[in-house]
Amino acid sequence: MAREATEVSYGDVVSRVGRGEEELSTDRMTLSMGPSHPSTHGVLRLILDLDGERVTRCEPVVGYLHRGDEKIAENMTYNQFVPYTDRLDYLAPLANNAAYAIAVEKLADLEVPPRCQAIRVLVSEMSRVSAHLMGLGAYALDMGAMTVFLYTFTEREKLYTLFEELTGARFTTSYTRIGGVARDLPEGWLGKVEKFCDQFLPVVDECSNLLTRNRIFVDRTEGIGVISKEDAIGYGLTGPNLRASGVALDLRKDCPYSGYENYEFDVPVGTKGDCYDRYLVRIEEIRQSVRIIRQVVKSMPDGSWYAEDAKKIFAPPKDKIMTSMEELIQNFMIVTQGPQMPAGEVYFEAENPKGALGFYIVSRGGGVPYRLKIRSPSFCNLSILPKVTPGCLIGDVVSLLGSLDFVMGECDR
Amino acid sequence: MSEEIIVRLQERFAGVTPRESLDWPALNCPVEQWPVLAAALKDEFAYTFLADVTAVDWNEASPRFTVVYHLFSVQKHVYLRVAVDCPDDGEPEVTSVSGLWPTADWHERETYDMFGIRFRGHPDLKRILMWEDYPYFPLRKEFPLAGWETDLPDREVAAATGAKVIGAPMMGGPFVAPHEGPMSEREPRGGDETWTEKNPKPKE
Numbered sequence: 235m236a237r238e239a240t241e242v243s244y245g246d247v248v249s250r251v252g253r254g255e256e257e258l259s260t261d262r263m264t265l266s267m268g269p270s271h272p273s274t275h276g277v278l279r280l281i282l283d284l285d286g287e288r289v290t291r292c293e294p295v296v297g298y299l300h301r302g303d304e305k306i307a308e309n310m311t312y313n314q315f316v317p318y319t320d321r322l323d324y325l326a327p328l329a330n331n332a333a334y335a336i337a338v339e340k341l342a343d344l345e346v347p348p349r350c351q352a353i354r355v356l357v358s359e360m361s362r363v364s365a366h367l368m369g370l371g372a373y374a375l376d377m378g379a380m381t382v383f384l385y386t387f388t389e390r391e392k393l394y395t396l397f398e399e400l401t402g403a404r405f406t407t408s409y410t411r412i413g414g415v416a417r418d419l420p421e422g423w424l425g426k427v428e429k430f431c432d433q434f435l436p437v438v439d440e441c442s443n444l445l446t447r448n449r450i451f452v453d454r455t456e457g458i459g460v461i462s463k464e465d466a467i468g469y470g471l472t473g474p475n476l477r478a479s480g481v482a483l484d485l486r487k488d489c490p491y492s493g494y495e496n497y498e499f500d501v502p503v504g505t506k507g508d509c510y511d512r513y514l515v516r517i518e519e520i521r522q523s524v525r526i527i528r529q530v531v532k533s534m535p536d537g538s539w540y541a542e543d544a545k546k547i548f549a550p551p552k553d554k555i556m557t558s559m560e561e562l563i564q565n566f567m568i569v570t571q572g573p574q575m576p577a578g579e580v581y582f583e584a585e586n587p588k589g590a591l592g593f594y595i596v597s598r599g600g601g602v603p604y605r606l607k608i609r610s611p612s613f614c615n616l617s618i619l620p621k622v623t624p625g626c627l628i629g630d631v632v633s634l635l636g637s638l639d640f641v642m643g644e645c646d647r
Numbered sequence: 648m649s650e651e652i653i654v655r656l657q658e659r660f661a662g663v664t665p666r667e668s669l670d671w672p673a674l675n676c677p678v679e680q681w682p683v684l685a686a687a688l689k690d691e692f693a694y695t696f697l698a699d700v701t702a703v704d705w706n707e708a709s710p711r712f713t714v715v716y717h718l719f720s721v722q723k724h725v726y727l728r729v730a731v732d733c734p735d736d737g738e739p740e741v742t743s744v745s746g747l748w749p750t751a752d753w754h755e756r757e758t759y760d761m762f763g764i765r766f767r768g769h770p771d772l773k774r775i776l777m778w779e780d781y782p783y784f785p786l787r788k789e790f791p792l793a794g795w796e797t798d799l800p801d802r803e804v805a806a807a808t809g810a811k812v813i814g815a816p817m818m819g820g821p822f823v824a825p826h827e828g829p830m831s832e833r834e835p836r837g838g839d840e841t842w843t844e845k846n847p848k849p850k851e
Binding site: 296483576580582592604621647 | 667668669670671673695696697698699701703704715717721724726728748749750752753754757761774775776777778785786790792
């Protein structure tokens with residue numbers, strides 16, 4: 235069994251190089267990372283040119299999840315497209331639903347009642363919390379801190395239970411309709427949301443305690459993947475990634491929609507724009523979202539949860555369809571021909587967990603959009619990779635990808 | 648307030664005309680003025696953020712393709728929509744603005760990929776969502792929802808298997824129901840339920 239083991243010691247190599255005996259030479263190689271790689275969080279592929287362990291060039295290849303959502307939208311009525319919005323950023327379907335509905339309502343020049351607005355703010359913020367929990371947990375996992383992932387997933391699970399109670403589905407919620415939401419809040423649901431918030435904040439603190447001063451985590455994120463203010467704006471970054479670079483741009487504050495102006499919250503902004511700042515911004519955004527959720531729960535207005543006067547747009551409640559002729563006809567028209575829209579063009583961006591999700595709708599009247607363009611934040615956020623990765627170590631690419639927190643379903647549409 | 652910018656731009660650029668819009672100020676820009684206008688919008692009017700680039704295919708109309716830009720002012724928090732008509736319907740082309748806003752690089756690649764509109768001066772104009780050899784431009788109006796049969800992206804696999812990328816099966820799908828004929832034929836149905844008055848259920 236005795237075997238002579240020749241130990242290769244780094245100390246040896248270093249001392250030999252120090253004596254000038256041997257040059258440590260690096261090899262150039264091209265590495266294809268992804269499309270199925272655990273740190274590319276989906277089907278992103280990176281073609282990396284390496285010099286030793288250092289990246290000299292990075293070319294992202296996207297489109298593996300392209301499903302032609304925009305083409306599909308041109309072939310169906312406005313309400314039929316709601317389920318497709320679930321599948322954009324599938325970590326925050328409720329926020330996508332709300333953003334899409336608001337965009338179409340802008341086209342229809344339709345005002346929804348305050349209760350509906352508040353419900354949409356509430357579900358958008360809850361999905362922001364759940365999306366950030368996922369992003370944070372997966373990021374920590376990539377950086378070798380597995381525990382955080384377990385904590386955040388437990389909390390996210392509680393949120394999904396609440397979503398299921400509200401919408402009937404955990405992921406594919408399809409909760410909004412043009413002119414309202416699918417159904418009112420269940421009885422006692424707001425109390426459960428409040429209870430969730432109460433027990434949730436200590437967990438956020440715990441996660442933050444595990445990471446914020448964690449030596450390994452800080453070493454792997456601080457000063458890595460620095461994105462300057464100018465680059466962040468130039469490359470169209472939005473959401474936490476933009477704010478981490480020091481640009482205080484938040485559409486909820488700057489172009490308020492759905493009644494966001496009624497709630498108090500702060501917009502966390504980073505200073506350096508490195509991976510660590512992006513982490514800090516996200517964890518603070520979770521706290522701010524909880525702040526908004528508490529306010530909405532406290533001030534939830536009574537009244538209708540859909541636009542009652544929008545006869546040509548929102549389908550009437552089921553019990554009325556079954557008993558009243560007029561409502562039956564109204565429902566029939568909306569289902570067969572779609573909600574009737576005026577001709578025109580609108581562009582609306584909502585502040586989603588990943589950034590500004592935009593819808594550009596060209597209508598020629600009728601119930602089907604002539605053209606619907608989805609401006610996806612993940613697509614723009616990824617476009618900066620060729621700019622920031624050169625010079626990074628290959629391990630830093632993992633850190634950078636995790637900190638950008640993208641979703642390929644939204645990037646590829 | 649919203650129209651003020653349009654008036655100011657019209658004074659500077661003769662060809663610029665206001666465009667109908669339901670929300671933000673919007674303008675039409677002739678294709679040859681676009682590079683100058685874009686630079687002015689970025690440097691003088693502080694539209695430093697390019698939110699989106701896309702195109703619209705007007706199908707039978709001419710000019711057929713319109714490239715639409717959405718600009719955002721980070722200071723004033725307002726959007727501006729600029730529409731540039733492509734003069735040539737057969738080979739639409741617009742000057743690239745990726746030098747001004749780096750984000751335009753990917754957006755223009757996507758617009759090229761989906762509509763076949765070329766961007767003059769783009770550093771590397773190639774497909775982004777579809778694969779490189781894909782022969783069609785899917786968001787053009789003549790392209791059917793189901794798609795057209797094409798070769799597989801991987802030539803080796805295609806040669807070995809003879810497989811093709813086939814159009815999506817539409818029957819039974821949620822979108823398509825022909826508008827003529829008896830209702831029993833119009834209704835999308837599953838494979839085991841295609842019995843109609845003309846095609847009765849077989850006796851067991």
